[in-house]
Amino acid sequence: MNTDKQLDRVLQAADDGLPAALDRLMDFLRIPSISTDPAHAGDVQDAARWLRDELAGLGFDAQVQQTTGHPMVTATSQPGAARDLLFYGHYDVQPVDPLDLWDSPPFEPRIEDLPDGAVIRGRGAADDKGQLMTFVEACRAWKSVHGTLPPGLKLLFEGEEESGSPSLRPFLRDHADALRASLALICDTGMYSDGRPAITTQLRGLVGEEIIIDAADRDLHSGSFGGLAANPVQVLVDILSTIKDDTGRITLPGFYDGVPELTNALRADWDSLGFDAGEFLSRVGLKQPVGETGRSGLEMIWARPTFEINGIAGGYAGDGFKTVLPAKAVAKISFRLTGDQDPDQIRAAFRDRVQSMLPADCRVTFHAHGGSPASRMNIDDPAFAVAKSALTEEWGREAAFIGAGGSIPIAGDFQQILGMDSMLIGFGRDDDRIHSPNEKYDVESFRRGTRSWIRVLAALT
Structure with a gap:
C-alpha cells in the first residue's frame, strides 16, 4: 500500500x-x-x-x-x-x-x-x-x-x-x-x-481523399470553347459547394449516423474552461468563428465532425494571365469524424455525391489518403x-x-x-x-x- x-x-x-x-x-x-x-x-x-x-x-x-x-x-x-x-x-x-x-x-x-x-x-x-x-x-x-x-x-x-x-x-x-x-x-x-x-x-477520426476530374484532352482557349465545353474546375467547385449547407451542416446522406451529443457533465466541464473562440482565432490573424450554427467553439473543434477543402488546383496559376479552360482539376479534402462514424461509409457517401453530379464529358479518379475512426x-x-x-x-x-x-x-x-x-x-x-x-x-x-x-x-x- x-x-x-x-x-x-x-x-x-x-x-x-x-x-x-x-x-x-x-x-x-x-x-x-x-x-x-x-x-x-x-x-x-x-x-x-x-x-x-x-x-x-x-x-x-x-x-x-x-x-x-x-x-x-x-x-x-x-x-x-x-x-x-x-x-x-x-x-x-x-x-x-x-x-x-x-x-x-x-x-x-x-x-x-x-x-x-x-x-x-x-x-x-x-x-x-x-x-x-x-x-x-x-x-x-x-x-x-x-x-x-x-x-x-x-x-x-x-x-x-x-x-x-x-x-x-x-x-x-x-x-x-x-x-x-x-x-x-x-x-x-x-x-x-x-x-x-x-x-x-x-x-476525432479522419478520412482523407484526393479527387481528380478530367475533361478535354488539353487546356482549351476560353474564347473558342468557353460556355460550350465542360470546365472541370467549375465542375469540382460546384460539387464541393454542396457538401455543406448554409448552417454549416454536412449534407451527405447518413453523415451524422453515430455522432453523439455531449453529456451534460462533459458540457459543464468544457464550459468551465472559459474558451473564447474569438481570442483563439486572433492568434492566427482571424476573429470571426464559422461552423455549425448553435454549437460552441470547443464543441466544434473537439466533438463535431467537419468537412474541409485542404487544397485545390487546376488551370493556369502562374504570373500574368492565361485565358484557358483547364483540362484537369484536383482537390484534396478531409473529414474529421466523431463518435461512431464509419470512415468507409463516409468515403463512399462522398464518392457517390461526386459521381452523381459529374457531367457526361468528365471523368473522375479518387485516391484515398487514410481513414480512421474517432x-x-x-x-x-x-x-x-x-x-x-x-x-x-x-x-x-x-x-x-x-x-x-x-x-x-x-x-x-x-x-x-x-x-x-x-x-x-x-x-x-x-x-x-x-x-x-x-x-x-x-x-x-x-x-x-x-x-x-x-x-x-x-x-x-
Missing part, C-alpha cells in the same frame, strides 16, 4: 534527482532519431538501444524488438498491481528543416532561461522524448524509495510515430497477449491552453477520476477532461486491437513549437510531469 508519507518521499526523490534526470534527457536528445530519413536509420537504432539500456538499468525486463521498419522498445516490471497498465510513447523525432531557422543546433540540446522560466531546447524535447522520460524518471524515483519498480507495468516505445507508424498495427496484433492491459497511458498530448492539467478523453474513452472507469484528482493535487488547479480536434491513431489501435481504453496525459504547452524550428519543453513541465506520473502510479497500482 502507498501511504502519504511514502508518496511524499518519492516526490522528493524526483525533485532531488532533477539535475541528473535533465542530464539523461540531454543525452537522449543528442541522438538524431529522425524516422522519416533513411540516412538516420542507424540513429533510430541507437535511440532504441539507449532507451532499452536505461530501462534495463532500472530493473525492467527490456528489449529492442526489430520490425520491418524501425524497432519497438518493450519493457515490463514485476506483476502484482491492482491493475496492469501499458505506457506508450515514441522516441523518433521530426526532421529539422529548415535548419537556418534554428537559433541553436537542433541536436545540441541546452537549458535556456526565459522570462517565464527555464526551457529545454532541442528537437524531440516536447515531442516526445521529454514527455516519455517523465514517466521513466517517475519509475526511477519510485524505485529509489520503494526498492522496486511500480508493479504491473508494460512499456511500449515506438520508433515510427513521425513516419506514419507502418509497423505498429502488425506489431500490436503479433504481440497482443503480451501487451494487453487494463488501461493504456499515452503521453503524446499536452495541457489545456491556459496551462491547467488535462486528460484527453476523445479524439476514439472515445470510457470516463466512467474509476481510474479517470483518480488520475484527474492526482493531477489536480500536483498542479494546484482543477484538472479537466478535454477533447482533441486532431487524431492520435494509437488510441484507436489500442481499442480495436487490444480492446482497452487509453488515458492521454501530457504536459506540453501550446508554444512548444513541436514539428517546428526551436522546439522546446518547459523544465517545469518535465519536473511536474514526473511528479504527476508518480501520483497517478501511486493511485492506480
